[in-house]
Amino acid sequence: MDKLTLIRPDDWHLHVRNGEILRSVIAHTAKQFSRAIIMPNLKPPISIVKQALIYRQEIIQALPVESTFSPLMTLYLTGSTTKDEVKKSAESEHIHAFKLYPAGATTNSDSGVNNIKSIYPVLEAMEQVDIPLLIHGEVTDNNCDIFDREKVFVESSLSNIVKNFPNLRIVVEHLTTKEAVDFVISSSNKVAATITPQHLLFNRNAILAGGIRPHLYCLPILKREYHRQSLIKAATSGNPKFFLGTDSAPHLTGAKENSCGCAGCYSAYAALELYAEAFEQENALDKLEGFASFFGADFYQLPRNTQTITLKKQPWTVPDSYQIGNETITPLKAGEDLHWKFI
Ligand code: NCD
Ligand code: ZN
Numbered sequence: 001m002d003k004l005t006l007i008r009p010d011d012w013h014l015h016v017r018n019g020e021i022l023r024s025v026i027a028h029t030a031k032q033f034s035r036a037i038i039m040p041n042l043k044p045p046i047s048i049v050k051q052a053l054i055y056r057q058e059i060i061q062a063l064p065v066e067s068t069f070s071p072l073m074t075l076y077l078t079g080s081t082t083k084d085e086v087k088k089s090a091e092s093e094h095i096h097a098f099k100l101y102p103a104g105a106t107t108n109s110d111s112g113v114n115n116i117k118s119i120y121p122v123l124e125a126m127e128q129v130d131i132p133l134l135i136h137g138e139v140t141d142n143n144c145d146i147f148d149r150e151k152v153f154v155e156s157s158l159s160n161i162v163k164n165f166p167n168l169r170i171v172v173e174h175l176t177t178k179e180a181v182d183f184v185i186s187s188s189n190k191v192a193a194t195i196t197p198q199h200l201l202f203n204r205n206a207i208l209a210g211g212i213r214p215h216l217y218c219l220p221i222l223k224r225e226y227h228r229q230s231l232i233k234a235a236t237s238g239n240p241k242f243f244l245g246t247d248s249a250p251h252l253t254g255a256k257e258n259s260c261g262c263a264g265c266y267s268a269y270a271a272l273e274l275y276a277e278a279f280e281q282e283n284a285l286d287k288l289e290g291f292a293s294f295f296g297a298d299f300y301q302l303p304r305n306t307q308t309i310t311l312k313k314q315p316w317t318v319p320d321s322y323q324i325g326n327e328t329i330t331p332l333k334a335g336e337d338l339h340w341k342f343i
Contacts, residue, residue: 002313009292011036013245030069041108045076083125090129127168178230194245197274219263236284243296276340
């Protein structure tokens with residue numbers, strides 16, 4: 001097989017930032033995807049409908065002129081999110097979910113939630129209006145080993161949320177462990193998950209063995225090989241609970257190659273090529289379309305796309321960097337070869 005044609009996919013977890021970074025990266029996503037769930041972790045966070053609509057306009061203005069890409073906006077849950085804002089979000093055709101960051105879990109999560117039980121009334125309101133909750137599933141306890149933070153979150157918080165709000169649609173974002181995969185599989189069809197290309201392609205050795213590679217540092221952090229195997233199995237299983245969410249998270253090269261480097265991998269430049277790489281290694285290219293183009297839209301209760309896109313088997317070398325004004329962003333797999341090319 002040297003060509004792969006798919007219904008145009010959507011990215012169900014994306015960071016595009018704002019200002020100059022937004023203007024530099026958005027064309028990459030708009031070229032490959034029809035829609036993307038836009039993460040709200042800006043500084044300050046996008047936490048009310050009014051801000052999200054302004055941010056949406058900024059994204060639309062940054063698109064190439066001919067683009068029909070549609071940003072799907074989300075709101076950042078804080079300790080002060082009101083039930084009234086939940087109602088407003090449900091009334092807006094542009095707001096598609098709320099994002100829960102445990103405070104301190106990741107990039108720009110300081111305004112996140114300290115005590116998840118304290119926002120249960122807001123989750124109840126979300127359940128009533130049927131707007132999805134997207135979760136960064138890691139505990140923030142400094143005493144908890146960073147490689148265990150997702151597993152502990154699943155046991156200590158996620159299972160309670162799911163139990164208390166059986167009709168709330170939940171997306172466990174960027175799964176990284178077998179425990180989380182098993183939890184999602186054993187939950188009702190209200191519970192789904194996104195999987196990133198980096199967690200399908202790499203295990204934790206890739207960050208740490210033979211030198212430290214800051215461009216592979218993201219949160220949740222890459223895990224052991226058996227966890228990666230479990231993610232591969234989930235993504236290629238055809239189970240509609242698992243769908244594409246790149247978590248492409250641009251940071252300037254200098255902010256990553258730093259004594260305290262930022263978390264996040266930039267994958268939007270070749271998102272589908274990276275997923276194709278992972279699916280091909282598993283001989284499962286026939287499962288890519290469901291994962292990339294159908295299951296997310298179904299879960300979000302949005303129409304499936306109808307246009308198609310094509311990938312060609314054609315080796316190419318990923319650039320060392322992309323220019324952002326006077327600075328650069330270093331992409332995932334910089335300087336390495338990819339085997340598929342979006343045409
Ligand atoms: C994301 C970012 O940079 O905004 N970073 C990351 O490592 N994934 C935040 C997130 O999704 O955790
Ligand atoms: Zn993210």
